[in-house]
Amino acid sequence: MTSKFCLKPMPTGAIALLSGALLLSACASPEKTGEIYDPYETENRARHEAAKRADQKYVEPIAQGYGEWPAPIRDGVTNFSRNLSLAPMIVNNLLQADIKGAGQNTARLLVNSTLGIAGLIDIAGDMEIYEDTTGFGDTLAVWGVGEGAYMETPLIGPSTERDTVGSVVDLATNPIWYISGGSYAALGVIGIVGEKLDERQKYATTIDAVLYGSADSYAQARQIYLQNRRFNLGQEVAFESPDCDEGGVADPYADPYADPYADPYADPYAEPEASTDQNSCNSEEIQ
Amino acid sequence: MRDLTNRRQFMGTIAAGALAAATPLPLLAQSAGEAKQLVDRAVADINRTISSGKSEAAMYKDFERIFATYADVPTIARYALGVEARSASASQLKEFTSAFQGYMARKYGSQFREFIGGRIEVNSARQVKSFIEVKTTAHLRGEAPFDVTFLVSDKSGKARFFNLFIEGVNMLLAERTEIGAMLDKRRGNIDQMISDLKKAG
Numbered sequence: 001m002t003s004k005f006c007l008k009p010m011p012t013g014a015i016a017l018l019s020g021a022l023l024l025s026a027c028a029s030p031e032k033t034g035e036i037y038d039p040y041e042t043e044n045r046a047r048h049e050a051a052k053r054a055d056q057k058y059v060e061p062i063a064q065g066y067g068e069w070p071a072p073i074r075d076g077v078t079n080f081s082r083n084l085s086l087a088p089m090i091v092n093n094l095l096q097a098d099i100k101g102a103g104q105n106t107a108r109l110l111v112n113s114t115l116g117i118a119g120l121i122d123i124a125g126d127m128e129i130y131e132d133t134t135g136f137g138d139t140l141a142v143w144g145v146g147e148g149a150y151m152e153t154p155l156i157g158p159s160t161e162r163d164t165v166g167s168v169v170d171l172a173t174n175p176i177w178y179i180s181g182g183s184y185a186a187l188g189v190i191g192i193v194g195e196k197l198d199e200r201q202k203y204a205t206t207i208d209a210v211l212y213g214s215a216d217s218y219a220q221a222r223q224i225y226l227q228n229r230r231f232n233l234g235q236e237v238a239f240e241s242p243d244c245d246e247g248g249v250a251d252p253y254a255d256p257y258a259d260p261y262a263d264p265y266a267d268p269y270a271e272p273e274a275s276t277d278q279n280s281c282n283s284e285e286i287q
Numbered sequence: 288m289r290d291l292t293n294r295r296q297f298m299g300t301i302a303a304g305a306l307a308a309a310t311p312l313p314l315l316a317q318s319a320g321e322a323k324q325l326v327d328r329a330v331a332d333i334n335r336t337i338s339s340g341k342s343e344a345a346m347y348k349d350f351e352r353i354f355a356t357y358a359d360v361p362t363i364a365r366y367a368l369g370v371e372a373r374s375a376s377a378s379q380l381k382e383f384t385s386a387f388q389g390y391m392a393r394k395y396g397s398q399f400r401e402f403i404g405g406r407i408e409v410n411s412a413r414q415v416k417s418f419i420e421v422k423t424t425a426h427l428r429g430e431a432p433f434d435v436t437f438l439v440s441d442k443s444g445k446a447r448f449f450n451l452f453i454e455g456v457n458m459l460l461a462e463r464t465e466i467g468a469m470l471d472k473r474r475g476n477i478d479q480m481i482s483d484l485k486k487a488g
Contacts, residue, residue, distance in 0.1 A: 130431040205398050213394070213488070216468030223464055224456050231434075231455020 036226060037149055044152040048218045051157065052211055059200055066194070067201035074198045076120040081191030082131065083112050083119025088173040092134045096142040101132035133232075136173070137166020141233050150222055158225035351392035359440065359447035360388050366449075367462040371470060371477060379477055386484040391462075393488030407435060417442070418449070425453075 038044065066074065086109040093102035108124040108131060116123040124130075140162050141147070148161025156167050176188030200207065214220040336349040354360065364384040365372045372380065405427040412421045418440040424432045436452040450459040466480070469487075473479040 125429075125431075209394065209397070214465055214468065215472055216464070219464050219468060220461065223461065227456045227460075228454050231452075 036222065037147075038222065039149050040151065044150065044222075045218050047152045047154065048221070051152070051154070052217070055200075055211065059197075060204075063197040063200035063204070066197040074194065075122070077191055077194035078198050079112070079116070079122045080119045081188075081195045082122075083109065083116070084174055084176050084188065084191065085170065086112075086131070087175050088136075088170055089132070089134050091173070092136055092139045093132065095139045096134070098132075098134070101134060104129060104132045135166050136169035137163035138233060140166055147229075150226065152218070152221075158221050160226075160229070163229065347389075347392050347396045350396035351389055354392050354395075355388060357448060359443045359449045360384060360391075362443065362449050363391075363459060363462070364388070366459050367466045369463050369467055371475075375477055379481065383477070383481050383484070386481050387462075387466075390484050390488040397488070 086105050090102050090105045090109065093099075093105060108129050111124040111127065111129065112119045112122060115121075137160075145162050147163065151159045151161060151164055153159045153164050153167075156164065159167065174188060176191070177185050210220050210224065211217050332353060333350075336346055336353075339346070339349075341349070361384050364387040365380070367387060368375065368380075368383060375383065405425060408424045408426065410422045410424060412419055414420075415438075418438050421437040421439060423435045423437065425435045426432050433454050434452075435454075437448045438450040439446055439448045441447070450457065452458070466484075469480045469483065470477065473483070
């Protein structure tokens with residue numbers, strides 16, 4: 001299958017996305033770690049710019065205001081929201097046959113739901129029982145679904161076709177929507193919004209640096225997201241066929257010393273082969 | 288939602304980059320234990336700077352000195368410049384390297400505050416190709432621990448780090464993307480880019 005059979009990343013709603021899940025699983029993108037597959041770059045860039053405008057106008061100012069609230073309240077909201085998402089995470093741990101992760105998240109859920117008063121206090125974190133973060137996107141990856149095209153999605157931000165499906169499933173499987181027939185759904189919304197706002201103000205320096213301090217914030221966000229995502233999925237890096245297009249160096253250990261032009265300590269008497277075998281990317285670039 | 292936590296973790300990790308950028312590392316036969324002592328010393332150095340109560344400008348000066356001490360700045364700068372490094376004149380390269388050093392100190396230095404009280408633990412060191420890969424775990428207050436990997440080489444004559452990965456994110460590559468984008472915006476005008484880099488970060 002080629003990319004033209006893939007879901008176009010313009011879904012207007014969760015249902016469209018979910019129904020696209022089947023299409024996606026058949027969507028074999030030319031996925032190699034280190035490569036960037038972004039056939040919808042034009043649309044993605046437009047959404048990126050729209051997201052930046054919305055951030056400047058609404059999200060950032062509101063997040064700053066939220067940051068003035070007492071830390072225990074903000075932490076409580078975030079902890080409560082994170083605790084709710086542990087239940088679907090445990091299911092995903094199990095779907096991935098990740099028993100250790102399931103145990104860790106279960107311990108966390110039990111401790112924080114009881115001692116931590118319905119998840120408001122992160123007692124487990126103090127006990128160094130951390131969240132083994134996972135989701136349906138990770139499960140799809142473990143099941144062999146390719147990541148598909150890169151997507152800049154409304155609300156979620158940087159993602160891929162696979163991970164967008166994952167995020168929607170994660171949201172839909174949050175237990176808060178179903179407790180007592182959904183009477184606590186408002187709490188779930190408050191939790192998620194609070195968590196997002198707290199994150200925005202807590203990491204303001206870093207987020208601002210990427211969004212407003214980089215020459216090409218889209219390219220930076222894409223590169224950072226894809227590298228971090230693949231790292232979290234434990235994907236090994238393909239040392240072969242590196243993609244040298246704008247920042248697509250496949251080899252994380254790309255050795256700047258291997259590039260004779262990039263190497264200020266190059267031995268002019270060295271065999272030419274010796275300096276080109278480690279990083280074909282650089283040697284291509286200098287041709 | 289998983290992506291939230293990933294980003295949360297990631298933002299902390301970016302902050303740690305600044306911490307990491309000032310971390311000296313061991314070479315070859317040296318043990319992870321010895322490396323840990325060096326790292327601890329660097330972290331103490333950074334924390335001293337943060338808690339010094341100095342002005343922001345003075346702190347950036349300190350960070351720049353730390354970066355210049357522990358990182359192989361000329362190599363990192365050359366890599367960031369990418370293919371343009373070939374066509375640049377010697378004086379342009381020199382100018383760029385100096386501008387880049389200040390830019391890195393400001394860019395990562397501005398995030399130091401986010402990890403006051405943080406620490407980095409050295410886990411392991413091994414030879415990969417011609418350099419040493421040192422795996423560490425960063426602990427920031429209120430964050431789950433995360434991975435920071437340093438690549439260290441002595442090709443400059445001294446043990447210096449020339450790249451680092453924060454939760455899989457390649458610093459060298461991020462800077463090459465950034466410098467490349469700055470050049471594109473200025474239609475490849477290196478001198479203009481250098482003069483703007485002196486103010487960037």
